[in-house]
Amino acid sequence: MSLAVEALGEAALRLELPPCLEPRAVLERLRSLAGVRDVVVAERHAAVTFDPLGPLPKLEGIFDGQWAVGTERAARLHTVSVRYDGPDLERVAAFAKATVEEVVRLHEERVYTVRVVGFLPGFAYLGEVDPRIAAPRLETPRVRVPAGAVGIAGSRTGIYPFVSPGGWNLIGTAIDFAPFDAESGAVFRLGDQVRFVRG
Amino acid sequence: MADRALQIMQAVGPAWIQDGGREGLLHQGIPPGGALVPELLAQANRAIGNRWDAPAIELYGSLDVMASGGAVRLSVGGEVHFLRAGERLQIPASGTERVRYLAAGGGFDVPIRLGARGTLPVASLGGYEGRALGGGDRLALAEDEDGPDERLPSLETGSRLRFVPGPDSARFDPLARERLSSEPFRIDLSSNRVGTRLEGPPLPRLDSDAGISMPMVRGAIQVPAAGLPIVLGPDHPTTGGYPLIGVVIRADQGLLASLQPGTTVRFAPVEAEDARSIWREHAARWGLVPALR
Numbered sequence: 015m016s017l018a019v020e021a022l023g024e025a026a027l028r029l030e031l032p033p034c035l036e037p038r039a040v041l042e043r044l045r046s047l048a049g050v051r052d053v054v055v056a057e058r059h060a061a062v063t064f065d066p067l068g069p070l071p072k073l074e075g076i077f078d079g080q081w082a083v084g085t086e087r088a089a090r091l092h093t094v095s096v097r098y099d100g101p102d103l104e105r106v107a108a109f110a111k112a113t114v115e116e117v118v119r120l121h122e123e124r125v126y127t128v129r130v131v132g133f134l135p136g137f138a139y140l141g142e143v144d145p146r147i148a149a150p151r152l153e154t155p156r157v158r159v160p161a162g163a164v165g166i167a168g169s170r171t172g173i174y175p176f177v178s179p180g181g182w183n184l185i186g187t188a189i190d191f192a193p194f195d196a197e198s199g200a201v202f203r204l205g206d207q208v209r210f211v212r213g
Numbered sequence: 214m215a216d217r218a219l220q221i222m223q224a225v226g227p228a229w230i231q232d233g234g235r236e237g238l239l240h241q242g243i244p245p246g247g248a249l250v251p252e253l254l255a256q257a258n259r260a261i262g263n264r265w266d267a268p269a270i271e272l273y274g275s276l277d278v279m280a281s282g283g284a285v286r287l288s289v290g291g292e293v294h295f296l297r298a299g300e301r302l303q304i305p306a307s308g309t310e311r312v313r314y315l316a317a318g319g320g321f322d323v324p325i326r327l328g329a330r331g332t333l334p335v336a337s338l339g340g341y342e343g344r345a346l347g348g349g350d351r352l353a354l355a356e357d358e359d360g361p362d363e364r365l366p367s368l369e370t371g372s373r374l375r376f377v378p379g380p381d382s383a384r385f386d387p388l389a390r391e392r393l394s395s396e397p398f399r400i401d402l403s404s405n406r407v408g409t410r411l412e413g414p415p416l417p418r419l420d421s422d423a424g425i426s427m428p429m430v431r432g433a434i435q436v437p438a439a440g441l442p443i444v445l446g447p448d449h450p451t452t453g454g455y456p457l458i459g460v461v462i463r464a465d466q467g468l469l470a471s472l473q474p475g476t477t478v479r480f481a482p483v484e485a486e487d488a489r490s491i492w493r494e495h496a497a498r499w500g501l502v503p504a505l506r
Binding site for chain 1: 233236237238239240241242243244326334335336337338339343377379380410425427428429430432450451452453458460461462463485486487491492493496501502
């Protein structure tokens with residue numbers, strides 16, 4: 015399998031991920047390579063960073079054959095209580111041609127997988143959202159989304175860890191939950207699973 | 214020497230603790246952070262014998278400080294001051310520099326958060342209580358190791374900012390790549406630690422959608438649909454949907470960030486391999502060796 019690898023500046027390489035690879039396995043595989051300092055796994059690409067004064071990581075054939083790696087941390091299942099009181103519930107209901115109650119039910123009945131960790135510290139893109147409620151992001155993002163806001167943008171749902179600008183449809187507020195911790199970092203990691211429960 | 218501290222009497226404009234940054238956490242959505250202009254951090258620190266990346270105050274405006282609990286050696290940029298306990302130093306706003314660093318002998322003793330002591334404002338993480346400094350704040354100082362002082366060179370302005378082209382070059386009209394390498398751009402007022410916005414001729418793209426999230430790094434030149442580029446800074450989002458026409462080389466990232474809004478800049482493409490050689494020389498000249506962790 016020949017990988018498309020390109021320079022991302024002089025201290026990083028970006029590669030296109032072959033389809034159907036499990037993101038957590040990709041992260042661990044890339045982190046295990048000699049010379050790799052850090053890794054970002056996004057929807058269809060990953061990047062590895064390295065010391066520009068050191069050897070370049072070798073990426074040829076890394077996803078060929080048997081390459082399962084041990085993982086540092088077992089995948090976790092998180093349950094987050096949500097108060098479904100977001101300002102965009104009606105908007106998502108209109109998109110779904112359904113009631114707000116049905117939107118809530120469709121959001122909370124799935125178990126989501128962490129697909130990408132990025133954008134903000136601890137921000138996890140969770141998938142897959144039920145297509146009926148997969149409303150596209152707002153045309154004009156809000157200047158200020160409160161910390162703990164639960165949102166939907168297309169097939170992804172997630173929790174804003176801090177006050178920030180944001181374009182997702184806000185459907186609720188996470189209760190007693192912070193996606194980012196100053197001591198241990200991001201709470202949701204690639205491959206973890208998340209359920210929402212109305213609280 | 215117990216209890217030496219620097220008391221903040223007043224801060225006008227942002228001022229926060231920054232150090233060399235926290236590399237290696239992109240996979241948790243945490244950007245590398247660190248000083249907006251590492252070379253100037255090094256200059257301030259080395260002038261009083263600190264490690265180049267000791268925690269210092271990244272200062273955008275004016276600051277009024279007082280030494281407390283003992284004598285304190287300070288450097289503002291390369292300019293050294295000696296304050297006896299109770300003595301004050303008033304640093305007026307600079308008319309010419311976008312940012313300056315105030316270093317104290319020993320460095321500021323703030324808690325380590327996720328491997329480093331700098332401030333990540335969006336997460337209210339690190340530095341002094343995760344926030345900008347204000348009157349009444351008392352910054353403890355670490356032991357002054359009294360290392361040899363070193364005068365570092367000034368940043369050389371006026372030369373082109375170099376970038377490694379790609380990785381999304383194919384998503385741009387060839388005119389875009391020509392423009393980036395030949396036209397002048399102006400630094401926009403809205404620039405900050407997240408990114409430097411540029412005004413100038415738009416860089417036309419071949420598609421207009423925001424697209425899927427892709428990995429991002431400091432220096433990445435992202436181009437939204439309207440065509441005005443943004444160069445990502447130390448507190449950049451670790452993923453983003455805008456295509457990248459290039460990545461500013463490390464040796465020029467601090468230089469770009471040091472320029473005041475309104476300054477005109479020009480860019481020039483270089484190969485990644487050449488950028489690595491440039492960095493080798495630049496890092497040696499400035500002593501920007503990564504701290505052993």
